[in-house]
Amino acid sequence: MKEDGVKIIKTTTWSPGPGCHGGCGILVHVKDDKVIKVEGDPDHPWNQGRLCSRCLSMTQYMYHKDRLRKPLKRIGERGQGKFEEISWDEAFDLIEQKMKKIREDHGPESVIFHQGTGRDIGGWISMLAYAYGSPNWMFGLSGISCYTPRLMMMSITQGDFAVVDASQWHEKRYDDPEYKIPETVTIWGQNLPATCPDGFFGHWYIDLMKRGTEVLVIDPRCTWIASRAKLWLQLRPGTDAALALGFIHVMIKEDLINMAFVERWTNSPFLVRTDQEKKRLLRESDLIKNGLDTNFIAHDPVSDSFVVWDSDHQTYKKKNITPSMEGDFTLALADGSTATAKTVWTLYKENAEQYTPEAVSKITWVPADKIRKAARIYAKSQPSALHWGLPIDTIPSTVPTSQAINHLWCLTGNLDNPGGNAIARYAYDVVTYPYHSGGAILSLPPEVMDKRIGIHDYGAIKDFRAWAQPDKVLEQISSDDPYPIKGMWIQTANPIACTGMEPKKWRDAIKKLDFTVCVDLFMTPTAMLCDVILPAATFLEKDSLKAWWVPLQAIKRVVEVDDCKSDIEINLELCKRFMKDFPYDNTQELFDTLLKSAGITYQELTDNTWMIPPKGHPSKPYFRYEKGLLRQDKKPGFRTPSGKIELYSSWLEKWELEPLPYHEEPPYSPVSTPDLFADYPLILCTGRRMGPFFHSEHRQIPWLREQQRDPVLEIHPDTAEKYGIAHGEKVCVENWLGKITVKALVTPVIHPDIVMAEHGWWFPEKEGKEPNLFGVWDVNVNQLIPMGHEGKAGLGAPIKSMLCKVYKAKG
Amino acid sequence: MSEYGMLIDYEYCTGCRTCEVACKQEYGRPAGKVGGVEVTEYIHTLPNGKLFITNIPTFTRACVFCAGRVKQGLEPACVKHCMANILTFGKIEDLHDKIPKKRKAILWTKG
Secondary structure: OOOOOOEEEEEEOOOOOOOOOOOOEEEEEEEOOEEEEEEEOOOOOOOOOOOOHHHHOHHHHHOOOOEOOOOEEEOOOOOOOOEEEOOHHHHHHHHHHHHHHHHHHHOHHHEEEEEOOOOOOHHHHHHHHHHHOOOOEEEOOHHHOOOHHHHHHHHHHHOOEEEEOOOOOOOOHHHOOOOOOOOEEEEEOOOHHHOOOOOOOOOHHHHHHHOOOEEEEEOOEOOHHHHOOOEEEOOOOOOHHHHHHHHHHHHHHOOOOOHHHHHHHEOOOOEEEOOOOOOEEOEHHHHOOOOOOOOEEEEEOOOOEEEEEEOOOOEEOOOOOOOOOOOEEEEEOOOOOEEEEEEHHHHHHHHHHOOOHHHHHHHHOOOHHHHHHHHHHHHHOOOEEEEEOHHHOOOOOHHHHHHHHHHHHHHOOOEOOOOOEEEEOOHHHOOOOOOOHHHOOOOOOHHHHOOOOOOOOOHHHHHOOOOEOHHHHHHHHHHOOOOOOOEEEEEOOOOOOOOOOOHHHHHHHHHHOOEEEEEEOEOOOOHHHOOEEEEEOOHHHOOEEEOOOOOEEEEOOOOOOOOOEOHHHHHHHHHHHHOOOOOOOOHHHHHHHHHHHHOOOHHHHHHHOEEOOOOOOOOOOOOHHHHOOOOOOOOOOOOOOOOOEOOOOHHHHHOOOOOOOOOOOOOOOOOOOHHHHHHOOEEEEEOOOOOOOOOOOOOOOHHHHOOOOOOEEEEOHHHHHHOOOOOOOEEEEEOOOOEEEEEEEEOOOEOOOEEEEOOOOOOOOOOOOOOOHHHHHHHOHHHHOOOOOOOOOOOOOOOOOEEEEEEEOOO | OOOEEEEEOHHHOOOOOHHHHHHHHHHOOOOOOOOOEEEEEEEEEOOOOOEEEEEEEEEOOOOOOOHHHHHOOOOOHHHHHOOOOOEEEEEHHHHHOOOOOOOOOEEEEEO
């Protein structure tokens, strides 16, 4: 307590509030139970005293006049904007009664639990869904196109996620003696200073650049960081896989592969059967009766015989062999027939053969010599780190694209090395953001999970993460097939303004349902359509925790604001009402359960505020694959079916997808739809980040909104001139799906054949009731992007690579 | 009394405008009017055709170099929160040694 009556409390940012994925340590100044100022904590290793404009605006956010402060119940027609304030008891009673009725009449699976990006709340939405009995917990972005595809691909390729090591695992950060400054960071599709994505602090790259790191930038736009890059590759949106394969081609041709790493740690020597229409990894069961389907085959060049890789014991069944990396083989199979086979590495090289820099240049628009130079810079730098962004998810070909890029660090050995791509686990293995069903507090029996929408369509949806597939959900709301959907719980999401592609379809879907609840902090275009709206607390008004990825951190309730309640408490109360004998009574018990793997209680975590795992802990780098820290059996290797980095993916093979990476054209492009391109001659890219706003949030915060009043379309000066468009003029952006009107931002940072539209726009200051819905239909670019174009794995969607035309708006 | 100054290592200014909001929060300044600092972005096409983006924070007439904070031994609010750590506040004679080598920088002064 300072003399002036101001109390200073240490806590951690997450959500709701700044909107980002948080992690910053802050000092909250409180006077008379009111937050009067928020500052960065100089002793926190994550942000080291810094804090961005969104967090510095927290007082305007928390005490905003338009903030929802009491539960609301709809009294008019849906969308008419007529609500009355009710008490929490009345709200909980109403929700309990309505949702139990749906459960009785139609079964629990007929309610969708719809989340946005989720942060520390996504997991609690799953808890609520499962307590209610519904397997249909869903993130509503078409193709789940936000990090999930990349996470899935990393998980099946190398058994774990990996992120750039910017020294975040060390308390002393860049000065830690174990740490190495990356020689080069390749920034692939992200405007880092404008964003803190996915458990990462964007400005760490500025820290690294000052310490000598060079950057290589791959982006259709010339970002600030691209303008300072050693090399900037301006690629055509949606062609990232071709570019990565071009890198791989050059690395193979110029002997830039780390062969010692590839031979030892990848499945490159394994044999793949080539005499059938579908290639397939050979298994022990193919060669030997009673052999295991989980063991693989390699060739021993010394004895010219075939050897079995024993996945359980992580060793070849014959001792001291160095298997052939390349070759063409004929084998006798257990059934008496013969087969031909090649090594994974032989096939891998053959696959990369076609992606010459010249061929890739035609696809990507990046000059061939730049592709060669960039591949050399990436492969020769020591250490070399690769940071990738959302554009890798927002294409239907996200699976082969993520795979090809993931392979770059595997082919160069930049995995779990200091200053490379470190394996990222939740600190102390505490799951606060469940990326796998194993992280959930509750689970449902298999016969109920079997009703999860999308799992019979896509193996990846079934096996990787517990979410329902959103494109299939939207389809099912309209078709009632195979069962009707009757209710929706919406929390941390604004599908009408942000996550929903073809948002009018989402509007119709929400309005079709018998009962909908929205949990939010402000009235939004989505909340306006719902039956009950619950006012959520900001991160300064709730207890929570964060372990994504590091440190493990406490989020502490500093103050209360009127009747707002934390998302976790809202969900917990309803869990108790929906599930008989729900095993948890309060949030402390839930947090203590999550913290079991750290061996501490929530009280102990709040006493420390943050904790970094010690050296030797499986959630701390480096070189854990050598030390046996990644696998449950403590053997060296990876958490994949074979224990190797699976360059040729056995999971993709199982899901009947191509096991090796390849380029696939976006569904709408100059190449795949030349007729449409004639009418819509510009590539429409969307979603580049805006510093003051996170997705659809913060448009009502005065200190943030003053930085940008209106949504813009970035258009190149040559293109603007061609269409007679002047800077600041209103323009229509239109394609066969819809039209928006926004201001032209004439700028050379964008390619002349591409325009960039912003996402998430609506106007909290405008009329909220339908049909206006805060002006969302005038400006929401998602109206030009289709649903139902998810990729072959049920993941990815064409969000950043559509077509459009642009013309001056009338009047 | 020595003169104070603000050294701006603007080659690393990313244009995030955190300094603007840090100032607004510190002094409760209204939106819609400039505070103590404003960042301007320049997108230059250099003679070799290369695009280059430069951001420059400008300290306005409203800036008081956070005299109150400095008296308490604190850094000015913008200096403390700058996401790229490009602002250094201090006595001019001390700032001389901190001028970055091999890149351009700006020194703002106030007597």
